[in-house]
Amino acid sequence: MTATPTAVATRESTPTARGAAGHQAEVGLRLDGVSAFYGDFRAVRDVTLEVRPMAVTALIGPSGCGKSTVLRTLNRMHETIGGARVEGSVRLDGIDIYRPDVDPIRVRRLVGMVFQRPNPFPSMSIYENVASGVRLGGLRDRRQLDEVVERSLRRAALWDEVKDKRHHPGTSLSGGQQQRLCIARTIAVEPEAILMDEPCSALDPVSTRHIEELIAELRRTFTIMIVTHNLAQAARVSDDTAFFTMGDDRAGFLVEAGPTTTMFTSPTNRLTEDYVAGRFG
Amino acid sequence: MATSARSAGARLLEAPTGRERARFRADRMIRIVALGATLLTITPLAAIIVFVVARGLPTLTISFLVRSAGAPDNPGALNAIVGSLQMVPIALVMSGFAGLLAGIYLAEFAGSRVAGAFSFIVDVLLGVPSIIAGLLVYSTLVAVAGSSALAGSVALAVVMFPIVIRTTVEVLRLVPNSLREASLALGVSTWRTVVSVVLQVARAGLLTGVMLAFARGFGETAPLLFTARGSDALNIGHLSEPMSALPLYVYQNSRLPSDFFVSQAWSAAIVLLAIVLAINVIVRGRSVNARVD
Amino acid sequence: MVLVEQSWPIWTEYGILPFLTTTTWAPNYVDPNTGVTSVQIGAVPMIAGTVLSAVIGLFVAAPVGVLVAIFLAEFAPRRLSLILTFIIELIAAIPSVVIGLWGLYIFAPFVRDTLQWYIASTIGQVIPLFAEDPQRPSPFSVFTAGMVLAIMIMPMVIAITREVIRSVPLSLREGHTGLGATHWETIRRVVLPTARIGILGGIMLAFGRAVGETIAVTMVIGNIDQVPPSVFQPGQTIASKIATNLGDITDRIELAGLIGLGVVLLFVTVTLSAVVRVAARRMSMSYSGG
DSSP: OOOOOOTTTTOOSOHHHHHHHSSSOOOOEEEEEEEEEETTEEEEEEEEEEEOTTSEEEEEOSTTSSHHHHHHHTTTOGGGSTTEEEEEEEEETTEETTSTTSOHHHHHHHEEEEOSSOOOOTTSBHHHHHHHHHHHTTOOOHHHHHHHHHHHHHHTTOHHHHGGGTTSBGGGSOHHHHHHHHHHHHHHTOOSEEEEESTTTTSOHHHHHHHHHHHHHHTTTSEEEEEOSOHHHHHHHOSEEEEEEEOTTSOEEEEEEEEHHHHHHSOSSHHHHHHHTTSOO | OOOSSOOHHHHHHSOOOHHHHHHHHHHHHHHHHHHHHHHHHHHHHHHHHHHHHHHHGGGOOHHHHHSOTTOSSSOOSHHHHHHHHHHHHHHHHHHHHHHHHHHHIIIIISOHHHHHHHHHHHHHHHTSOHHHHHHHHIIIIIHHHOSOHHHHHHHHHHHHHHHHHHHHHHHHHHSOHHHHHHHHHTTOOHHHHIIIIIHHHHHHHHHHHHHHHHHHHHHOOGGGTTTTBOOSSOOSSOTTSOBOOHHHHHHHHHTSSOHHHHHHHHHHHHHHHHHHHHHHHHHHHHHHHHHHO | OHHHHHTHHIIIIIIHHHHHHOOOEEEEEEOTTTOOEEEEEOOHHHHHHHHHHHHHHHHHHHHHHHHHHHIIIIISOHHHHHHHHHHHHHHHHSOHHHHHHHIIIIIHHHHIIIIIHHHHHTGGGTOGGGOOOSSSOOSOSHHHHHHHHHHHHHHHHHHHHHHHHHTSOHHHHHHHHTTTOOHHHHIIIIIHHHHHHHHHHHHHHHHHHHHHOOHHHHHHSBOOOSOOSSTTSOBOOHHHHHHHHTTTOOOHHHHHHHHHHHHHHHHHHHHHHHHHHHHHHHHHHHHHHO
16 A cells, blocks of 8 residues: 655656756655654654655645645654654655754754745844844854845845845735745755745735746755645646545555656556546545 | 755754854753743742731631621621622622623624724723722712712722623623524524523623622722721621721721731731632633643 | 812812922922922822832833743643643732732832842942932832732733734744744744734733732832832822822812822823724734735
8 A cells, every 4th residue: 555665766857967057965855654643643654755856746635635744744843733743764865854863953954844825924024034044043244144135035036026125024025925935035044955835825826827937946956845736736846746645544645656747647556546637635 | 066065964963053052052041931930920829828828817716707896805807708798799780780781782782883992992991990990989979978888889890890891792702603693593583592592602601700800899909998998897788888898908907006907907818818719710710620621 | 081070170270280290299388498388289209109110010020921921822831831821810810908918018028128138239329219228228119019010910911922922823933943943033033023012012001000000009119208219218109199098188179189190090091001902903903904
C-alpha cells in the first residue's frame, strides 16, 4: 500500500544545470517513514519520499489527507501545535532535522514557509515585514538591510509595485501582493527550500497567475514544495507530484510520487488515476 | 557553483552562535520573569486571606455573631450581618429584575443600532466609580429623606444594575442562533422562543450573573457610606432608618482608636471575605472545572 | 445631571477656574500673615493625589500585568493557566474594604519598611518627589495607595491583555515562527505590537478604575488635604476626600465643592471609558471589514 519513493528514480531532467543557475548548494530533503500525530490521532502514516532539489514538488490529494501536515513536518512547524509529534526521519542533506542536537529554529531558517492566507505582520511596514526574518539573524546595518529588502522584493516580483511605499503597512496591499510580500519575507533569509501551503487558495485568478509565474522563477534557486487542491495548478507549476489520500483509519498516506507528467498521464496506481481524472476528492 | 555556501545539513549541526545563545537565553529568561510576575500577583491574595484569618479569628466568637455593636457588653457584628442580608437582597430585587429585562431586551429584541448605543452606555456605566452611585443617591434621596437602609439599597442597586445587564447580554449571546431559528421555524413567536427556549438554555448563566452582582453588592462600602450610613443598633425591617452592613462595619471599626474594635473589624472581614469568595468560587469554579475537563 | 445641579454654587459662585487651581481646601481659611478669613475650596490636592496614586499603581500594574498575561496566554500549560486565571479573578472579587484593612495594618507598614525605605534612601536622596519624612516616615502615603491600587487593578489589566493577546491570529504567529523566531521573539515582534492598541485600552480602563477606587485608598492614603510634597507623604484623592468628608459637611459652598469633586471624577472616568469603548468599536469594525 505504501508507495515507494519513485521521484528520484525517474528523474529525467538535469539538476546540475539548474543547480548551477542558483548560487546555493544542492539541497536534499528526504522523508523516511514519517508519521505525524495530533495527540493520539495519527494524521499521517509512514511517508517515504525523496524531494528533488531545485524543482517544484506538488503535494496533491483530497482534503484531510494530511498533505499540509506532511509539509509542516519538513520545517518542524508541526510540533508547534500542542500535543503534536512526529515519528520517522526527515533529512536535509543527510542530517535528520529531528536529531536532538538540532534546533528547530535553525531548521526553519533553512526551510521557509508560505502560508495559506497571506499573513503580513499588521504592525509592520512592507519594509519591516521583509526585514523581520533577517533582523532575527542579527543583521542591523541599515544599508545591508536595504539591500536585502530590495533584492528580496525584486525576486518576489513586488519591487516595482511597492518601491515608493515601502514604509506603508504591509496590510495595505492587495491579497496577491500580500502573498508575494510573504514570499519576499521568506526568501530574504536565504533558505534552502520553501514550503508553500496552498498559497493561492485565498487569491483571485490574476494574483494566482502572478504567484505561479513567481514559483517558476524561484525554482531556479530554491527547492519548492507546494500543497495545492487545484490539480491544474499542480500540473502547471510542478516538476514532480506526490499524491496523498486518506486510509480507513483516517490517516493520510502517500500513494505514489513521480514526475508530474507521468503522474497526470499514466499513473501506476488506480487511486491516483481516479483522483487526477476527477473521479473523487 | 555554490562554493560559498556550506551544505544546509552541516549548518544544522553547527554549534549555536553567540547571538543564537543570547536569543535562547532571552527566551528562557522571559519565561522565568513572567512566572515570577505571576507568583508576585497572586501573593497578595494569599497574604490577605492569611492575615485576615490570623487577626480576626481570636475575636470571631459566637457572641460576635449574635450580638449587635450597640450591645452594652460583648458587642458584636449582628447588626452589620443582618443589615447586609437586608439591603443587598433588596438591591438585588431592584437591579436584578430590571437588569435581566434590560439585558434580554438588548440581546434579543433591540435592533442592532439601539443595542449598540445602549450597550455602549452600559459599558461606560460599568466604568463609573461606585462612590458616584453613593453621591448620586446622597444628593437626591438622602437630601430629601435623610439616611436610610432604602437609600443604601438604591445606591447598591445602581452599582449592580449595569453588571446584571452586561452578564445577561453576554450569556444570551452564547446561546446558539440555530436554537432560535429552529424554534422560529416551528412557527413559535419571537417572544415565546425567548421565554421557552433561549432563557431555558441560558438559565444557569443568568443565575451566575445575578450571583456575581450579589457578591459585588455584598462587598461594596463606598455607596453605603452616606446613604445607609451605618447604625450600631440592630435594625430589622426599618428601611427608612440607617442600617449597618458588613463592609461598612469593617470600615468604621478599622478607624476606631481601640484594639478591640479593630480586631472586630478583622473578624467581620473574615465573615465578609468568606461570603464573597464562597459565592465567587462556587459560581466561577463550576465554569473553570467545565473548561478544564 | 443632578450632581452638576447640586454642585452649581461651586462653579458659579466660586468659579470653575479657582476651584480647579486652588491648592487649599478650607472653607474658613485664615491667612496666617494677615489674619484675613476667606473661603478656599481647591481641588488641586485631590486631583494631584488621585493622579499620582493612580499613575504609581499603573506603573506597577501595567508591566507586571502584561507579563502575567503573557505567561497565562503563551507559556503556561492550559490547565495551569485556567487555575491561575481563576485565582486572579478571585483577587478582583475581594471587597475593597478588606484590601483596605489589610493595607492599613499589614501592607502599609511593610511597604514603609521595605520598598519605601529603599527608594527613599536611594532615588529619594536626589529627587525630592521620592524622599520620605526623615523624622517620622509615614506608612500612609500616596505611594502606599498606589501599591494597593496596583494590586486591585492588576486582575483587570491581566484579563484584558490576556484576551487581546489570545485574539492575535495563529497565522501571524506561525508566519513569524516559520522565519525561525523563538517564542519570545514572536511575542515581542508580532504578538505584542499587533495587540498594542487593545493592551493600551485595557490599561486605560484600569487607570479609570484606579482613579475611582474609594475605600481601600481612603484607608491607606493618610487623608490630608495637601499636594503631597513627596509620594511618601500622605495625601488625598477625589474619592477619598468625598468618602471622608461628605456627611459631616453642612457648609453650603463646601458641600457644593465636594459634589463638584464628584462631577470631576465622573467626568474623567466616563471620558476614559467612552474613549476606550469607541476605539475598541472602531477596531473591531475595521477587523471585520478587512
